[in-house]
Amino acid sequence: MSFRLRAAGVFALLIGFFLMGIALLAAMAALDWVLAAHREDGQGSAYKGAFMVMTVLAAAGILRGMYAFLRAGRLGTPDGVAVTQQDEPELWAEVRAVADGLGERPPQELYLTFDVNASVAEQSRLLGLLPGRRRLTVGVPLLVGLDRAELRSVLAHEFGHYTNGDTRLGAAALRGRAAMVHTVRIFSRDLVWFDRVVGAIYLGYARMYLRRSFALSREQELAADRVAAGLAGGAATAAALRAVPVLDAAHTYYLETYATMGAPLRALPPAGELYGGFRRMAAARPGERLAALAEGRRPKPPHTYDTHPPVAERLARLEALPAPDAAPATAEPGPAAVLLRDPERVLAALEPPVPADVPRLSWDDLVLARAAHDAEDFSRPLRRAVARMRRTGPDAELPGLEEVLDAFDEGLLWAGISDRMPRPESAARLAGPSARNYLRPAVFDALAGMVQLRLLAAGQAVPHIAWAGTPGIGLPGAWEKGLDAALDAATSDTPDTKPLRALLAEPAPAPASA
Template sequence: MTNEQFDALVARLEAQAQRHPFLYKSRVLLMALLGYGYITVMLVGLVMATLLSLLFLKVLGLKLAIPLLVLIWAVLKALWVRLDAPQGRRVTQREAPALFEMINDLRKRLKAPRFHRVLITDDFNACVVQTPRLGVFGWYRNYLVIGLPLMKSLSVEQFRAVLAHEFGHLAGGHGRISNWIYRLRLSWHRLMDSLTAGGHFGTFLFRRFFKWYVPYFTAFSFPLARANEYEADAAAARVTSPGAMAQALTAVNVVGSYLDERYWSDIHRSAVDLPRPAFAPFERLAERLSSDIEPASRQLWLEHALERKTTSADTHPSLSDRLQALQQTPHLVLPAREERADLLLGPALQSITQELDGQWEQAILPAWQQRYETATQGRKRLQELEVCITEGTALNASEAYERACLTEEFGSGVEDALEQFRQLQQQEPDNPVACFALGSRLLGRDDEAGLDLVQRAIALDEDAMLPGYELLRDFCWRHGQEAAAHAWHDKLMQRAELLQRARAEREHLSLKDKFDRHGLPDEVIAQVRACLKSIRGLRKVYLLRKRLNLFPEQPLYVVGFSCTPWWGIYRRKREAGIGQRIVDELNLPGEIFCLSVDGDNYRFGRKFRWKRGTRVR
């Protein structure tokens, strides 16, 4: 199913859900039952085939039954999807009585079930999570997960509206339904990934059906998830007010953009100059909100949020659509210090904030210190290159590219770096790295001049296709060029699928594969023999080249080795250690696939033995 077909189907189903909600929900249920029905029929058929083969074919039936049982087990294992309980700092009613008073009041007014746990996390979000304690048999445990950054960004009344929205999901049973649909989607994807990756016998029984079924089930369930958001918004507006809900939605979008684009990036950027974090991000968040979001940035982020359209990329409707459903206009009101929702945590606020800050520092410190060390070395290298420029020494293309990157990251900044990238591209117009470097940065500034440069980089270098298609798609999408964005997205998916098939071809060997002589010169083989001689325990080593359908110009060398003496005992652990040493120490002009030809792989040994000129030890 193409993106256009998916979008058209979702639009048609949304219209049907509005006109005939019962009929639409019945179709979603039937689609879910269709998947279950197909799995049931296939499993019953596989079990019957296993029993009949054992009953009538005797020894031959046993050989057939083993792969059938493996396939049955793989299917059942993939279908069992367990949702883990969310993690966070648990807060109790004794610690935060004001928060729980609000929670209990909303629960009663919306007639929602109670929460078993209330958790505070470091996410800018709030959500309801229901996890079944008995798997498919239910008995749900309810969690209310609240992000401390969200509480610091909203007033008490705005936060009350957000909680009411989450209670609306719970009261309407959305959490349970959404979890069920989520588990179904995850089950189908896990099933196909498991069967495809494992190369199980009989995969064809499932592949074609689910390749058709999964996109259709996703499309059919999509409007249901989106309608749940509108219903939860309406419930929150009834319990609080439409204005409070509109303020909360506006604040979440604007503050979310501020956190993503400025707050956290500024913090992480300081790792360039500081050997360890100098402040606590969650403790200082509220005061930074009031000082950093100036009117110009506030208006820009709000305009971007309102320009976003509701698409099939997300079940959540856009801000403009949600405000329209509430019959409200956007209104950003940041809370004063005494109005912030985090004050509902009472005496527990300080300890919770300190805990989250401590956890953040502990988690980020290794990467922070590594970043600081990298920055120190980068500044030193940049200084060396600048000295070369000062002394009149010309830099080659690689050094000029390195200088521009270091200038951007550790030097005088983006503007100077952009000029260096521009000069490099003018000097090397057919250099794909230079074209992509300049083009990607121009597109990041919404400059259309980057379009031709990125497309030129793609034409010059296949490795630029994936990141290039993604950049072009995102640029077109930001500028309302939906047809072009979909076209680039289709190319991106086609390329990703091609690379995935190529990777699968290189990650698996079978006796049906064709192998050629390695074709390496004598001096390389001499180096290979010298390397293998240093690895103790090797008896025989074969070196071949797998015949590939995709990207055959990029060779895959197959190293088959034997390490079990004819009088010895086969040991899997010893075999794995020797195989890893071969991969680590052998240097060949291509990828290496190493496998033992002992044990279950003895037939590969027979096949390799008859290929003349392949034994290198």
């Protein structure tokens, strides 16, 4: 009953948004009528006209906020692909099984996305009083990373929002949030004091509404968890709650490390691999290795405007639930990805449109091209510093590796070159050993970049896509063993380039195998 009363309270606040706007409009209209009826001359007439202009501006802001609410409400098109029962019969069968288990209508639409999320929506009518068309959205990463029991609990959780009536009132609540934020933003842009007063009224009301509506959203999530546990079992529901943050971290890592590897080059992986590579990475990092990607992420502290409770709280609530009267509906064992007929085709279909002039490189070529790009970036500051010492003119050609080593042998590294290396203002006054220790890592990386460029140009480096690790390049065995020591010697307080020159003089060795 408390939950229903809170929902009714949020709905009442939503109605109050309109009533407050109507009351303010009526008050301003009455005030303008009184002012218009009262005759004044000179300066008083000018003040009256200015005030009436301010009320008109405020009224326009209120009406725009109301219109923002009324024009919203249609189900937008998700950033994904719609799949019919003919496209994915096994997935649709699982969706219908969950709907039947909860006595709910199945959705009319099913969309697949590349998000680590699942959601439901309903095109309700009369502010949720009448049901409408339903839609279910499922992220393919969930199908890749969950087993069938965990996926069933996720689907049951989403259908719990249907069971509890969340989707019917949720659309109106979301529209209310958007309308109130829109209205507050309108008044925050105005500099007229009267509009700021009206804006402050709306800001206070919006804060009260948002606190109540987000608190209700958190309760709805806990209620949907109870529905999921009742159908799919508490163990499967808890396992899914633990698995989703891990998948979310893996998804973020994949996008930052693999999918966007070619961003500085304006290049992309092969068609179908932009998102398809996620399956390869997830398969190469089972269990704890995949979970390790989430270890460095600090959980977000709870906030008043969170839509979901913390995972720890949700797990504690699940553990506190009484034992069910009946055994949960068990799902078939195995990964949830088997519910997709052709996961690679689906992941390829999810890719955004790509301009025709964007090159698509194989993963190996992409690793090599990115390694060359990064090595060039690392080496450029050192090469420019050497060029400034040895040459004049802005168009001077940057020196090669041997010329840089010659400058080191001449004792110029810490007697001129380092002074021309870029450094932040906070380190501009460093001198002597402090300056050398500060700049040494940058010089080390620059010299390593020049070596990598040499080996890449000679075909002596091989790509390591390393789905289970970090993508990079493999160097010849002698270089792998001796490079760090040679670079340390070349960048010491008394630079010694002999070890590095010895490596350069060796016959071209075979690169390390991929």
